[in-house]
Amino acid sequence: MIVAEQKSLEEIRRIIAPYEKVLLLGCGTCVTVCGAGGEREVAFLNSALRVAQAKSDDGVHNFSEYTVKRQCDFEFLDVLVDKVNEVDTILSLGCGIGVQVVAERFPDIPILPGVNTSFMGMAKEWGVWDERCAACGDCRLAETAGICPITRCTKGILNGPCAGTKNGKCEANKDMDCAWILIYKRLERLHQLEKMRRYYPPRNFRVIPRPRRIVMKADIEQGEDNG
Amino acid sequence: MDNEVTNYQNNRMREASHGRSLIPPCQVACPLHMEIGEYVDLVAQGKVLEALQVIREGNPFPSICAYVCTHPCEDACRRSQVDKSIAIRALKRFAVEFGGDRMIELEAETVQSEKVAVVGSGPAGLACAYYLRKLGYPVAIFEAYSELGGMLRVGIPQYRLPREVVDTEVQRLIHMGVEIKTNTRVISIDLLLDMGYKAVFITVGAHQSLRMGIEGEESPGVIDGATFLREVNLGLKPSLGEEVAVVGGGNVAMDAARAAVRLGADKVSILYRRSRTEMPASPDEIEQALEEGVETMFLVAPTKMKRENGRLSVTCVRMELGEPDAGGRRRPVPIEDSEHNMEFDTLITAIGQAPQISEDFRLRLGRGSTIQVDPVTLTTNRTGIFAGGDAVTGPATVTQALASGRQAAFRINDYLRHRYPSVDKEAEETLSGELLPKTIETIRKIERLEPPLLPPEARTKEFKPVELIYNWEAAVDEARRCLRCGMGAEIMFQDKCATCLTCLRICPYHVPYLDEGGTIQIPADQCQACGICVAECPAKAIVLRKPYDRRHIDEELEHALKSAAESKSKPLIIGFCCQYGLFGTGALASLWREGKAGIWIVPVLCVAKLEGGHILRAFEMGAEGVFVAGCGERCSRENTAFWVLQRVEEVRRALSQIGLEQERLQTFNLRAADGDITEALDNFTGRIGGLCLASVMKQEVKS
Structure with missing residues (x-):
């Protein structure tokens, strides 16, 4: 799940300043789950922006709100066609993907981001989210007992732990578990400690071309089926 | 509900306030199917007049039931699975007495020409006459004894039902235009038909x-x-x-x-x-x-x-x-x-007792000398002759008799209008199912408050009523024990639900669960209708089955803002206060009756239903300060304080980013044992006054 965090009201107010009619656009998937940009947060932001407007005298906005099921696919955005014509900008509370898809779908209107897309992670408990995956494109979790050192080790090292581990915690943050200690303990539990003894060479990030694209469909040539 | 007149009203009321609520077990158990959950909730809010109105809509003679009902509702009450059932009958008595039931005057207009005779003036006969009058029929009651009431008068001792209560109801019927013929024993039905009565209701009891x-x-x-x-x-x-x-x-x-x-x-x-x-x-x-x-x-x-x-x-x-x-x-x-x-x-x-039916009535009798009727239409073997009450059932309760009388009135109406009987529609779903042990465990146990009784020594000397009435506080406290069965949360928009599991994680009663298909379910029979998940759902996919509770906040807030704008009193302070226990508009409002204009109370049905948007709306509309006051330790729900504080913090964060002082938003009495917040509130209003003055001065300096 993509985890995002709503931008500060100050920043949002700064970026919407030039526009009068603003559509606050929520997304009903990841950012709903992480409490950054679902219908509830859109409504709250709308209320907060109205208060800000009432209590200051910089510019008059006209806010409207809408939440689509998912911003990261064109088809979900079709319902916005008429609404888009009536506003001057869209403040998307979708993740960075959503913002770009909305921008691509509606080329004639400025799209503004309302959240900072932070990481891919999970809800540790209600109201607390933790990062779990860096989308490195080269998953090594089989060797690390299902615990990702790329995201969960501050240094992201592949052969840990480093000398900064103390009492199972990380030197960078005493409240944070050392990922490599977690990996060690779990491998021990699984009787796979031999995996600790191997050396994992550094990865070559240059081989990953950006932007990445995955093509799942087979490349079928026209006219092949004439047999 | 099967009356056309009240049906229309009920439907309208139901649509307006009930939404999709399920019929709770108490209402199912009540022979009259009274909207018990509704009036108990109104008593809990201290809205005794409204409670009486709901009671009167479902019961022709609530004052009588308030004394003598055997309250099958209390036997069905699911609170008894937690501790003890709600004292529903005693609460009704409270609403009847404090709501001024005896002052209510009823009138009825005659719009039909067919005369109807009611033979016997027990509860069934009186109820039948009542509803027939409401439907506009000329009605005459024939009573063998010198006074009306049947078993209400000659069967039930005064210490259980004072005679004045029966007298009041009889007077009301007379006022409605019911013709009364006492000391008149009916010896032949044919004679009644000869006299021009088009339908006869036989309800002679089991004496x-x-x-x-x-x-x-x-x-x-x-x-x-x-x-x-x-x-x-x-x-x-x-x-x-x-x-x-x-x-x-x-x-x-x-x-x-x-x-x-x-x-x-x-x-x-x-x-x-x-x-x-x-x-x-x-x-x-x-x-x-x-x-x-x-x-x-x-x-x-x-x-x-x-x-x-x-x-x-x-x-x-x-x-x-x-x-x-x-x-x-x-x-x-x-x-x-x-x-x-x-x-x-x-x-x-x-x-035991049995009816004594004159052979001259030529009615088919069944077991125990009772009159045989069709249970749905209450018709006897003779055309136009209906029967009900103890004469049909054998000795039963007053409330059953009232229900039978009401049923007879509607069936007689169908008969006289040449209509196929419009039988009770079972359109609305009922709530069934027991509370699960894990739900019971998490529900706050609150002792049942019984109404005071006369001490036994005082009782046995005379025939005075044994049971006294609740005082205001006790009634309200007892009423708020209600679990609000059937009014709970439901996922209204499954397509909107992101299955984020927020509801599952935050429910104080652990009610929502993930089914095998990965869909969140909120079982209606476990939900305690606290409203926390409704306010927290990030997708706004959850609603209360009785949406009024939430909408009520918007309505009250807009009303307060409008009144405040008209009064122009400064500084404007909005207080969202728990209305249960009459806290908001009762105890709290009395604090500034003397000259603390500028504070406007928005009563909310539990502060857990208050959302950040409501608070922000108050600020948007010019409030200089906002406070949220709970009912403290008397809250009958779990975790309300925690969630109010969460939302308050959320709003405070927004306020500080807007440049408003966080202290403009305060909470009071969310967990405290005693409700006296006078001093704290004084300090708050003082501070808001200061902030208000400071901002005016800042403005002036700027300009």
Whole structure:
């Protein structure tokens, strides 16, 4: 799940300043789950922006709100066609993907981001989210007992732990578990400690071309089926 | 609900306030299907007039039920799975008394020409007349005795139902235009038809005591319960002597025994052939009789009686309990050679009653001499003749009789309008299911408050009502124990639900669960309707089945903002206050009755339903300060304070980013034991006044 965090009201107010009619656009998937940009947060932001407007005298906005099921696919955005014509900008509370898809779908209107897309992670408990995956494109979790050192080790090292581990915690943050200690303990539990003894060479990030694209469909040539 | 007139209103009310709520078990159990959850909730809010209005819509004579209803609703109440059921009847009594029921005047217009005769003026007859009048029919009640009320007057002792209550209801019927013919025993139905009545409702009750069928039953000193109670209730004082025995274990036996105590008998004993657990009398009645000194002898039955030396010699046999009979009660079996003699001055038999229907009525009778009717239409074997009440069912409760009378009125209306009977539509879903142990565990236990009773010493000297009325605080506290069955949360928009699991994680009662298909379910029979998940759902996919509770906040807020704008008092402070227990508009509002204009109270039905948007709306509309006041320790729900504080922090974060001081938003009394927040509130208003002044000065400096 993509985890995002709503931008500060100050920043949002700064970026919407030039526009009068603003559509606050929520997304009903990841950012709903992480409490950054679902219908509830859109409504709250709308209320907060109205208060800000009432209590200051910089510019008059006209806010409207809408939440689509998912911003990261064109088809979900079709319902916005008429609404888009009536506003001057869209403040998307979708993740960075959503913002770009909305921008691509509606080329004639400025799209503004309302959240900072932070990481891919999970809800540790209600109201607390933790990062779990860096989308490195080269998953090594089989060797690390299902615990990702790329995201969960501050240094992201592949052969840990480093000398900064103390009492199972990380030197960078005493409240944070050392990922490599977690990996060690779990491998021990699984009787796979031999995996600790191997050396994992550094990865070559240059081989990953950006932007990445995955093509799942087979490349079928026209006219092949004439047999 | 099957009345056209009230049906329309009910439907409208239901749509407006109930939304998709399920019918709770109390309402299902009530013979009149009264909207119990609704009026109990209104009492909890201190809205006693509104509560009475809801009560009156479902019950023609609430004041009577308030005294004598056997409250099957309380037996069905799911709170009894947690601790004890809600004292529904006593709450109704409170609403009836404090809502000023006796002041209500009813009028009815005659819009139909067909005359209807009601034979018998017991609760069924009175109810039938009431509804027929409301439907616009000319109605006449024929009563054999000198006063109306049937068993209400001649069967139920005054200490349970004061006569003034019956009188008030009768007066109301007269005011509605019901024609009353007392001292008129109907001997022939044909005569009524000849007199031009197009329909007749026979509801003559079950006044005939059953005989024990034993030797000596005719002896002087033996009297049947119905006759005895009739004499007592009509103001005669039968002389009983010193020692009285009452045979039987039903409510009539209890009434007779307790009446005997009040008439001055030294020793009153109840002889019952089974044991206490099998007694059909209501447990409260038994309890109160024991308190008043009535003695009980179980597993004993008289076999013969003889009048000797001015006293009754009663031969009794001991019983033991055998196999359960068809009704499920264990059958008493006489023990051989267990005969023994006892002496009494008077013996009252109260082993059951049956109707006595004149043969001239030419009505088909069934078991126990009751009139046979179609259970849906209440029609007898004769066209246009309907029957109901005890005459059809055998001895039953007042509320059942009222329901039967109401049903008769609507069926008579169908008949006279030549319409196929519009039978009760079972369109609305009922709430079924027991509370799960894990739900019960998390529900706050709150002791049931009983209404005060007269002390036993004071009771037995006269026929004054035994039960007193709740005071305001007790009634409100008792009412808020209600679990609000059927009004809980539901995922209204499954397509919107992102399955984020917020509801599952935050529910104080662990009600939502993930089904095997990965869909969140909120079982209606477990939800406690606290509203926390509704406010927290990030997708806004959850609603309360009774949406009024939430919408109410918007309405009250807009109302307050509008009034505040008109009054122009400064600084404007909005207070969202729990309305349960009358906290917001009662205890709290009284704090600034003297000259603290500028504070506007928005009553909310539990602060857990308050959302950040509501608070922000107040600031947007010019509030200089906002506070949220809960009802403290008296809250009947879990975790409300935690969630209010979460939302308050959320709003404070936004305020500080806008450049407003966080102290403009305060909470009071979310967890405190006592509700006195005068000082804290004074400080708050003082600070807001200061902030307000400072910002005005800043403005001036700027310009």
